[in-house]
Structures are given as structure tokens and as C-alpha cells.
Amino acid sequence: MKLKLLQPLLWFLPLCTLTGYGQVNFTDSNLPIFIITTDTDPDTGLPMEIPDDPKIWADLKIIYHEDGSRNYMTDQDNPDFLNYDSRIKIELRGSTSQWLDKKQYGWTTYDDAGQKQNVSLLGMPSENDWILNGLAYDASLMRDYLCYNLARQIGQYATRTQYCEVVINGDYRGLYILQEKIKDDSKRVNIEEIDEDALEGMALTGGYITKTDKTTGGDPVAWTMDSYAEFSPFSDFIHELPKPEDITTAQNDYIHGVFVDLETQAATGNTNPATGFTSVIDIPTFVDFMVLNEFSSNVDAYQISTFFHKDKGGKLRAGPVWDFNLSIGLDVFGDRSHTDVWQFANNDNDGPKFWTDLFNNAEFKCYFSRRWNEVTATGQPLNYNSITAFxxxxxxxxxxxxxxxxxxxxxxxxxxxxxxxxxSWISDRLNWMTDNLGSFDACATPELPQLVINAINYNPDETSEFPESDDQEFIEIKNAGTTAVDLTGIYLRELGVSYQFPAGSSLAAGGVIHLASNPEVFEARYGTTAFGQFQRNLSNSTQALVLADAFGNIIDAVTYDDDEPWPDADGSGLYLQLTDTALDNSLPTSWVATNAALSQPVFNTANISFYPNPVNNTLNISATQNITAIEVYDIYGKLLQHITADAVKQVDLSAYTNGIYLVKATAGNTTFTQKVIKQ
Structure with a gap:
């Protein structure tokens, strides 16, 4: 009974005008310390108050001992302990949170010359737009922090988070969370902003960030969509990228049309991979968005602070998740965050109809249930023991x-x-959702084609004839099965590059196709015709390539890398080639680097062999061509030995302890890496 009585007191406290509280003698912390000093107001001679808009200039110092030791206010003049010491422009942010005395802030990093500068703060990827989350209304101080971390743990991007304590103009302001602002960036929402002159064709398809939200920020409503809720019969959509003042009529009409298509197909329950909602949206992100918001019973989900994004040539994706301060049993503006309700159908903030229609579709709900049972299993992020430990x-x-x-x-x-x-609330919520999602037997083991990512050219060399590396990129996909594969609905799922196979296309048994960044250059360079063109470009360092069916089931996945122990195909004139489609292509040892013509099968062209394996002391290596280099790495990728000669035939491993090593041999145009067991 004590716990039940606690909540009303806690949610009421932040709304009251409190007395008896005030300044804190703040000297040090186990957390990073932010010291913000706004510029002087020329009229008063005092530091300026931070307004809602526009941003004003200030100095920021971040005190942070990277070794984990305590941070002291007296460190503010010691550059050894300053993670940041430069200019910012800062403003208030938030809507209802601005009613509170403790404010939230949005700010941008600048250099001393007044130019925006991308910086890495507290280990986060470099950018210039940041947020200080004041934990409004949340007496647990961790609802946002918990849910953003859970989102990342289940594999979706969510704003990175770091607790800190903040002092503004000498006034201790309390505990905050440093967060990334949602924006297009390879380390945030990995899409590229649409070209401002994109008016038709593929160029018009992305990238966009759109949100369902309140209009208190001053941005105009782009369009509305009907809801099933009586209290909130429609939802407002607002452009985030491009900005409302920059988006063209053609761009607005296009992205609006995508949502209308989703609404139409979800309402009719159409799951056809060519025409249904599965052809419009990335099912895994929509499922995970619902998993996280329903797990937390987030009262703002779907109607407010709900983001979507779409890259050029890609599907519409839900997320990133945002704003969980009214969740997990807390609602300061009503009584809606319960353990036994669906937030997409609470007759209040239901959001657009397509959320309910998706859930009511038997196939979508099956994948929802499958994902829920996966992420709540023992040892997984949403398992009760994992959550309570966090x-x-x-x-x-x-x-x-x-x-x-x-x-x-x-x-x-x-x-x-x-x-x-x-x-206690989370325990009840987990049990209720598990009981009410039903079976996922129908989608537990989907039948998937035997398509294999078989070759990757991620950083081709540049020549006088082909001066642009990006234009020569390609991905080869092979049908390793014995029957033809209908490619309808199959797509590249991971952000970075986008491609959806056209409806009705197919690939014969044993056949290969190539997706190219520039089909014309591809044909001229490699002497064969590309099947299709992917959008954007492959990373020159590392990237995940995920081939999936219309419901997002993974057919094949490879995360290549330009570092050892992957074969060297980084700008060297070589490309990555899988040596055998029966091998696990997620392992670098399954690949070689080659420059052989694509029209020729390339499976270990130098016929490199390693023996004996396991080995005691001396590893013999043979090939049909002279072996010119051998390198030995430990299992963590550290180079232990490098040998170059005209005809290397063996390597001495006697000095190494027993275990697993990676041995890379180069012969002719082939580089091959083998896992070797030393015993």
C-alpha cells in the first residue's frame, strides 16, 4: 500500500511552488560538471538570462576526469581536466517543462572564431547540436535514461546519454542528462538530407525526418491524420528535415503520400510485399518503436514526440524513440500510464490510425510478439532481471x-x-504484455531464400580512366539455392545504403547479380551490366549490409571492415570476394581480396592451403603462385609477425601460446586469411 500512495505525491511535487529549497554548496562530483557562463547584458552589466528563443552566446567548460576519478569545480582552470572549453549558443527547450523553475536547454558548439564546430563530448561522436535534459517531472531521475539505453541495447539508434551536474552563472542547477539532438548524421540518424532542388524521381525519395508532435514550438503543421481516439481525433505532422521553411511543395507532397499509403494499406491489412504496408515501412523499426513505448506505457507515444525517418531509396522507418519522462506509471497530467493498457488504443493520445491497424494485423502482431519474447528472454535487455540490474x-x-x-x-x-x-510496475507490465500478445508460432521460422552477399567493392582505386572511387562501388548477391528466387520485397535493411528489389524480379539458381552505385561506370569498368543502383555510398571503413525480406527477416548480413583481420581491399584496386557460399560470410576468414574480372568465378584463385591445422610449431603454406607476404595476428587483430619474401612457404609459431590465431597470406592477386589453432 505504501508504494501505491507514493506516486501521487511524487508527480504533484514538481508542479508546486516549493519553499525551503535553494542554493547548494557545490564543490565536486563523481559526474562530469558543466559550467555555463552567459555573455554580459550590455544594459544591465549582468549575465544574460537564457531565453526560449533565440540562442544567446555563452562560455562552456566541461570538467571531466577521464580516469573516472572525482571532478572538482576547482578543475575549471586546468586544461588537463577540461573535456570542452569554448563557446556555445544556448536557449531554453521543451514545452510544458518550461513551466518549471528548473529549465531544459538546447545548445550548439562553436569555436572561438564564432563558427560552428563538431566536437566529441564525453566520448560521444562529434557533432555540434546538443541537449541538457532537466529530467522534468521525473522523481526517479532515470526514465529517459533507462529507455534510451534500452533502445540502443536492442539495436536501434537512440540519443546517447551521460549524466552530469550543471552550474549556470554561478548557480547550481542540479542533475541533468547530456543528450544528442535528433538530426541527420552518420552517427545519429544515418540518413542524408534531401537535395534542396530534388523535385522528382529517386532524388525526391529522401532523406526526411518527420514527427507527430505538438505545435508549441512554432513550426507549422504540414498535414494531419485521423485518429481512433475521441479525445484527440487527429494528429499533427511537422517537418523536422528539411526544415518547414525549406521544404518544397513537391517534397512535402511526396513524404505526405508515403504516410497516406501506409494509412491506406494498414487499414486494409494489405501485406503484399509489392503493394502492401510491408512495401512502405521497415517493419523491424516499427515493431521496436512499439515494443519500447508499450513496455514503458509512454503516454506521449504516437501522438507527441514521435519521429519517423526515411532515406533516399529506402523505406519509412519509425524512430528514434523520444521523451519518456511520462511513462512507467508516471503521468502528471492525468492517469494514463497503466500496466494493463495499450497506449496506441487508450482513447486519448492514440496517434494516427495506422498504429492500431498495424497491431490488429495478424502478421504484424506475430512479429511484434516474436520480437517481444526475444528481447525479454533471460539475459536480454528487456528481461526483468536485466532492467532491475540496470x-x-x-x-x-x-x-x-x-x-x-x-x-x-x-x-x-x-x-x-x-x-x-x-x-514493481515493470514486473506487472512485462507479465501483462506477454500474456496479451499471444503466440508467434506463425512467424517463428520464416522460409528464407538462399541469397548470399558474395562480393563487396567498398573503396575502389582511382585511375585516369575511372577517377571517382564511389562510382565504381558494387555489391554482388548470389543465389546459392537450387531454385529461382522471387526478389519481390527484398531490400537492404541497414541504413547507409538503400535498395529495394523491383516487384516481379527474380534470380535463377546459382545466378549472381550486381548492385552498383553508378551502373554506367560499373559496366564500363567491369564489363558486365548491373542489375540495379543502390543509393548513397559504401563506407570506406566499416559498414553493415543486411539483406532482408519484406517483413525484415534477415536473409544474409555482413559487416565488413578495412582493418585486420579482414583482407585488404581498401583503395588497393582489389575487392572482397567470398571464397565459398557455404562459409559464414560474417567471418573475415571467409573472404579474399582480389582484382579478378567479375565474369570469372573467384574462389581462392591462388589455391592457398595451410597445414597442419591444428599446428604445434611450424605452419606450412602452399599456393599455385608464389606467396609474397605472411602476417600473423592474435584473435583480437593485433599484428604479431610480418614476413615478406619472393616465395614464403612456412611460418614459425613456436613462440606463441596455445590458442587461436589468424594467418594472412598473399599470393598473386589473392589475399587469404585462415584461422589456425596452435596447440
């Missing part, structure tokens, strides 16, 4: 800062009680 670990991290938060704002009267409430 909560306990986070509570220890913020323990001392939460006490200061209470002294400063009076909003954390009983952190332990709040966390106990969350754990």
Missing part, C-alpha cells in the same frame, strides 16, 4: 547527485521508494 547500477551512479537535486529543487523526496515502485 536501475540499481544507475541509482548508484546518481546517488549523491540526487541528494543535491532534492536540496536544490525538493523534487526527489524518496528515490529508493520511487525506484521500488518502478520495479
Amino acid at each position: 536501475i540499481d547500477e544507475t541509482a548508484e551512479l546518481i546517488e549523491e547527485a540526487s541528494a543535491r537535486e532534492q536540496l536544490r529543487w525538493g523534487t526527489v523526496p524518496n528515490l529508493e521508494g520511487e525506484l521500488n515502485f518502478m520495479k
Whole structure:
């Protein structure tokens, strides 16, 4: 009974005008410290107040001991302990959170010359747009932090997070979370902004970031879509990328049409891979979006703070997830975050109809149930024991800062009680969802074609005849099965490159096709015709290539790398070739680097052999061509030995301890890596 009585008190506290709380004598922290000093107001001679808009200039110092030791305010003049020390422009952010005395902030990093600069803050990838989340209304201080981390743990991008304590103009402002702002970036939402002059064809298809949200930020409503909820009968859609002031009529009409198509196909339950909602949306991101928002019973999901993104040539994707401060049993504006409701059908913030229609589709719900059971299994991120362990670990991290938060704002009267409430609530929620999602037997083991990513040219060399490396890129896909494969609905699922096979296309048994970045250059360079053109370009370092069917089931997946122990095909005039389609192509040892013509089968052309394996001391290596180089690596990729000669035939392993090693041999135009067991 005590836990049930706790919640109303906690959600009411932040809305009150509190007395008896005030300044904190803040000197040091186990967390990074942000010191913000705004520029002086010329009229008053005092530091300027941070407005809602526009951003104003300020100095920012981030005190951070990288070795994990304590951070002290006295470190602010020691460059050895400053993670950042430069200019920013800062403003208030948020909607209802601005009612509170403790504000939230959005800010941009600049250099001393007044130019935007991308920087890595607290180990996060370099960018220039950042957020300080003030944890509005949340007496647990961790609902956002927990859910963003869970999203990343199940494989979806969500804003990276780092707790910190903030001082503004000498005033201790309490505990915050440093977050990335949602924007297009290879390390954030990995899409490329649409060209401003894109008016038709493939160029018009992306990239976009669109959101369903409130209009309190001043951005105009692009369009509305009907909802099943009586309280909120429609949802407002707002452009995030391109910005509302930049988007053209053609671009607006295109992305609006994608949502209309989704709405239409979801309403009719059409799952045809050529025409149904499976041809419009990336099912895995929509499923994961619902998994996270339903797990947390997020009252703002679907109607508010709901993002979508679409890359050029790609499917519409849900996410990134955003804004969980009213979730996991907390709702300061009503009583909607329950353990026994679906938030897409709560007759309040249901959002557009397509969410409910998707859930009511038997095939979509099957994949929802399958994914739910996968991520809640023992050892997985949404398993109860995993979640509570993460909560306990986070509570220890913020323990001392939460006490200061209470002294400063009076909003954390009983952190332990709040966390106990969350754990009990999560247990009930997990059980209810498992009981109400039903069986996933119908989609447990989908029949998948034997398509294999068989060759990759990610960084071709540049010549006088072919001066652009990107134009020569290609991916080869082989049908390793004994029957023809209908390619309808199959697509490249992972962001970075986009391609969807046209409806009605097929690949004969044993046949290969090539997807190229520039089909005309591909044909001129390699003497064969490309099947299709993928959008964007392959990374010159590492990238995940995921071939999936219309429901997102993975047919084949490869994450190549330009570092050892992968064969060297990085700008060397060689490309990666799988040596045998029966091998695991996720392993670098299954690939060679070659420059052989694509019209010729290339499976270990130098016929390199390693023996004996396992080996005691001396490993023999033979090939039909002279072996000119041998390199030995440990299992972690560290180079241990490098031998070059005109005809190397063996390598001495006697000095190494027993274990697994990777031996790379180069002969002719082939580089082959073999896993060797030393015993």
C-alpha cells in the first residue's frame, strides 16, 4: 500500500511552488560538471538570462576526469581536466517543462572564431547540436535514461546519454542528462538530407525526418491524420528535415503520400510485399518503436514526440524513440500510464490510425510478439532481471547527485521508494504484455531464400580512366539455392545504403547479380551490366549490409571492415570476394581480396592451403603462385609477425601460446586469411 500512495505525491511535487529549497554548496562530483557562463547584458552589466528563443552566446567548460576519478569545480582552470572549453549558443527547450523553475536547454558548439564546430563530448561522436535534459517531472531521475539505453541495447539508434551536474552563472542547477539532438548524421540518424532542388524521381525519395508532435514550438503543421481516439481525433505532422521553411511543395507532397499509403494499406491489412504496408515501412523499426513505448506505457507515444525517418531509396522507418519522462506509471497530467493498457488504443493520445491497424494485423502482431519474447528472454535487455540490474547500477551512479537535486529543487523526496515502485510496475507490465500478445508460432521460422552477399567493392582505386572511387562501388548477391528466387520485397535493411528489389524480379539458381552505385561506370569498368543502383555510398571503413525480406527477416548480413583481420581491399584496386557460399560470410576468414574480372568465378584463385591445422610449431603454406607476404595476428587483430619474401612457404609459431590465431597470406592477386589453432 505504501508504494501505491507514493506516486501521487511524487508527480504533484514538481508542479508546486516549493519553499525551503535553494542554493547548494557545490564543490565536486563523481559526474562530469558543466559550467555555463552567459555573455554580459550590455544594459544591465549582468549575465544574460537564457531565453526560449533565440540562442544567446555563452562560455562552456566541461570538467571531466577521464580516469573516472572525482571532478572538482576547482578543475575549471586546468586544461588537463577540461573535456570542452569554448563557446556555445544556448536557449531554453521543451514545452510544458518550461513551466518549471528548473529549465531544459538546447545548445550548439562553436569555436572561438564564432563558427560552428563538431566536437566529441564525453566520448560521444562529434557533432555540434546538443541537449541538457532537466529530467522534468521525473522523481526517479532515470526514465529517459533507462529507455534510451534500452533502445540502443536492442539495436536501434537512440540519443546517447551521460549524466552530469550543471552550474549556470554561478548557480547550481542540479542533475541533468547530456543528450544528442535528433538530426541527420552518420552517427545519429544515418540518413542524408534531401537535395534542396530534388523535385522528382529517386532524388525526391529522401532523406526526411518527420514527427507527430505538438505545435508549441512554432513550426507549422504540414498535414494531419485521423485518429481512433475521441479525445484527440487527429494528429499533427511537422517537418523536422528539411526544415518547414525549406521544404518544397513537391517534397512535402511526396513524404505526405508515403504516410497516406501506409494509412491506406494498414487499414486494409494489405501485406503484399509489392503493394502492401510491408512495401512502405521497415517493419523491424516499427515493431521496436512499439515494443519500447508499450513496455514503458509512454503516454506521449504516437501522438507527441514521435519521429519517423526515411532515406533516399529506402523505406519509412519509425524512430528514434523520444521523451519518456511520462511513462512507467508516471503521468502528471492525468492517469494514463497503466500496466494493463495499450497506449496506441487508450482513447486519448492514440496517434494516427495506422498504429492500431498495424497491431490488429495478424502478421504484424506475430512479429511484434516474436520480437517481444526475444528481447525479454533471460539475459536480454528487456528481461526483468536485466532492467532491475540496470536501475540499481544507475541509482548508484546518481546517488549523491540526487541528494543535491532534492536540496536544490525538493523534487526527489524518496528515490529508493520511487525506484521500488518502478520495479514493481515493470514486473506487472512485462507479465501483462506477454500474456496479451499471444503466440508467434506463425512467424517463428520464416522460409528464407538462399541469397548470399558474395562480393563487396567498398573503396575502389582511382585511375585516369575511372577517377571517382564511389562510382565504381558494387555489391554482388548470389543465389546459392537450387531454385529461382522471387526478389519481390527484398531490400537492404541497414541504413547507409538503400535498395529495394523491383516487384516481379527474380534470380535463377546459382545466378549472381550486381548492385552498383553508378551502373554506367560499373559496366564500363567491369564489363558486365548491373542489375540495379543502390543509393548513397559504401563506407570506406566499416559498414553493415543486411539483406532482408519484406517483413525484415534477415536473409544474409555482413559487416565488413578495412582493418585486420579482414583482407585488404581498401583503395588497393582489389575487392572482397567470398571464397565459398557455404562459409559464414560474417567471418573475415571467409573472404579474399582480389582484382579478378567479375565474369570469372573467384574462389581462392591462388589455391592457398595451410597445414597442419591444428599446428604445434611450424605452419606450412602452399599456393599455385608464389606467396609474397605472411602476417600473423592474435584473435583480437593485433599484428604479431610480418614476413615478406619472393616465395614464403612456412611460418614459425613456436613462440606463441596455445590458442587461436589468424594467418594472412598473399599470393598473386589473392589475399587469404585462415584461422589456425596452435596447440
